Amino acid sequence: MKKLLLCLLLVALPGQASDSLIQLIEYIGADYKEAVQQGKVVNAAEFAEMQEFAGLIPAQLPAGHAELQQQAAQLQQMVATHADEAQIQQLTAAMRKAVIAAMPAVSLPQQVPDHARGKALYQQNCAVCHGSSGAGDGPAGSALDPAPTNFQETARYNARSLFGLFNTISLGVADTGMASFAHLDAQSRWDLAFYVGAIAAEDTDVSALAPALITQSAISGLLTATPNDMQLAAGEQGAAQMALFRREPAQFFHAKQLSPLAIAQQQLQLVQQQVQQQQYAQAYNHAVAAYLDGFELIENNLAAVDGALKDQIEQRMLQLRQLIKQQADPVGLEAEINTIQQLLQQAQQALDSTELAGVNVFLLALLILLREGLEALLVVAAIYSVAVKTEQPQLKRSVHYGWIAALALGALTWVLASFVITISGASRELTEGYTALIAAAMLFYMGFWMHSKTSAAQWQQFISRQVSKAMTSGAYFGLALVVFLAVYREVFETILFYQSLWLQGGNAHQFAFAAGIAAALLALLVIGVALFKFALKLPLKTFFGSTALLMIVLAMVMVGKGVMALQEAGIMAVSQLQLPTVSWLGIYPTIQGITAQLLVLALALVLLWRSKQQQ
Structure with missing residues (x-):
């Protein structure tokens, strides 16, 4: 179990700006086998799509990451030369981890994903193409090229993270029949992601596991890791832990809401998005929510561990709200947001490493x-x-x-x-x-x-x-x-x-x-x-x-x-x-x-x- 949690804590937290990039990398890793097998192109349309998506990646990479740029160029070359599927999966997995490590915190679900609601949403919105059981055999799917995803397929399940599924639902996939479902609220998209992400895990044996409340960092790791990642890190126990997390997420975190610090981080990401679009009124509302719905509820706990850090975060969040009201320069605002995010991560680490004693x-x-x-x-x-x-x-x-x-x-x-x-x-x-x-x-x-x-x-x-x-x-x-x-x-x-x-x-x-x-x-x-x-x-x-x-x-x-x-x-x-x-x-x-x-x-x-x- 310690090895498993260490794996989760080493998985960094991707930010909203990385959504499309993570989606592209995961999509190539999961679908390449539909285009190339044993060094030969078996589906020209799929292969063209792989080439297109591999070509889109370099422009979306974060600045200053030479290794990622080299990997992106290598991926383009490997796709063009019909490289082996295992090599593509190995490279895309490494790229995905590197992108995650370079980005801020992932936008987490505010409530525990609801499988029953996810299933209902799936039947209303997805079954017509993907089939009622998720096998990719829906009545409207036969006319689509590429064909709809078969969520029962084990290889595809092992290559996709819940965060990647959430991004695909949110953004859609260009030049395919997969449309964006951004009109659904974020919680509904998470419900869908957990539901489809668990279809291939229904038969996984999880009887030996003892799920419990885990740290916020570990939850974030489970959202961004693939089953393959968990298998490599902790063997069969890691794979079973991922299956259980997807099937019964309520066993891993509080059934009402996530950590107040996670809520604060999520709201600050929304602030950053609104600032980039110069929508200052909405940004201010999210900044207020970051404090009131998030940080304020954990202030007393943090004060018992690190009072100086608590005061610093409180002061910074107040300063951020004032800067937004003044419609300050977006570059300066983003720098302030990033500083607060780093302080919140320090707070989470302090709380995680210093569990409140009984006294x-x-x-x-x-x-x-x-x-x-x-x-x-x-x-x-x-x-x-x-x-x-x-x-x-x-x-x-x-x-x-x-x-x-x-x-x-x-x-x-x-x-x-x-x-x-x-x-x-x-x-x-x-x-x-x-x-x-x-x-x-x-x-x-x-x-x-x-x-x-x-x-x-x-x-x-x-x-x-x-x-x-x-x-x-x-x-x-x-x-x-x-x-x-x-x-x-x-x-x-x-x-x-x-x-x-x-x-x-x-x-x-x-x-x-x-x-x-x-x-x-x-x-x-x-x-x-x-x-x-x-x-x-x-x-x-x-x-x-x-x-x-x-x-x-x-x-x-x-x-x-x-x-x-x-x-x-x-x-x-x-x-x-x-x-x-x-x-x-x-x-x-x-x-x-x-x-x-x-x-x-x-x-x-x-x-x-x-x-x-x-x-």
Whole structure:
């Protein structure tokens, strides 16, 4: 198994620009036998096609690769002189590996390929030519020259990678009946590639294998390697591993989505394509997705391994988004994208080589919940203390309704996000951003309501109003809503961070993961009880004054976090400042965020001054 995984890790990751080149090389290696056998041309049309495709390769090779240029020239010469099939296959295999090693990361499927869906797509789009069983005997195929591919043929199966099949489906094959299926979305094309790529592997014995979650690099290797590659690297076990991967891909990676880093790399490839076409709006959307749907979900895990690298990637991705908004020079943008891709590969290597130990999983689970939960706890404890201090049972019930509803909706969100829907990063940040801003406004209002009760006369007036039931159901609902928003916002974010940590920690650290959550809940309970008891011991004026100050500070924190979330979602401009980040106070080094917080502070000071004057 170690030899097999080493083979996979040595297979580099091809980029989008290499799609056509990989396709041409694989096609010649797989189909040459249809044109030439034993040194003689057996199909003139196929032979002409081989010559044409061999002639197209040199112009598509990456610059600065003299060995590849020599191999391309050798391939043209060998085709022209009717070389032996084995020699052609050996040369094209070497060329394909060299091209892969020279290119950036492969565009991976965002979800596990679905064989049932792939089969349905095949019957709808492919069976008419390739036959219902993939034998190349479809009713429309008899009129085609060259004939449609027989996917049951073992030799052809052994010479084609899944990545090559995906490219052929995406691009088609010039001067043949194989049309492009680019109108299908990328996931559908991957479903098709896995389905047709497994047809010849149905009878391969895989009973001795024990599939498990493997590294992202290994998955990429399985996508770009051919069965022949695997056979040479690891013998029969390698060939069986490839067959199992094609037949049951869900056994190799998480059934919901790939690694967040893989998503980030994929989105950056799309950014590069859009930049090359000067479609900056689309490029910006993909750059936002690269961070929110990808890197952000793995930040906590990477911080536990290499905090400096995590900060560097985060800063670079923010800089890239700004450059795209400015419609900077495409050459400079591509250089920035390549730098980020290299950093992401370093991050993947760091995570792959440093599997999270049980203690790290425990600490991350503990700190994530403590960080996200403390903010909500302060709001709940403050409002509940007011309810007890003012002897308002209805207000106490409102607080309980708020946090219970938030936890219930959070649990539903977790179920939906895990098994039903995919919550995009932009949707997540918009939810967090708007929720934070609404909560900030309500906390700000509550802070001044608290401040207005600091004098004895106003307190007596407040009591008399409660006796006369002046506090309406709408007011109770408003307070319950504040609690709900404060708690749900943190639950929502915690769920997504925990999903990523669960994947990184693996099954071996489930106990550490659960223990971290339990420890965080216990710590929050202790802190909450201590805050509550401390608040009740304060004199009335001090209690309302300190609670008012806490509410205003929390409002400033919420405003800072809300603005940052909207900036990360790409709907608010970002102007960076050379200042440190203090995330627990909602302070992020952007002009917009700092300005919003200063405005809240200024408004608070003005209102406090006016209130003081009136008193």
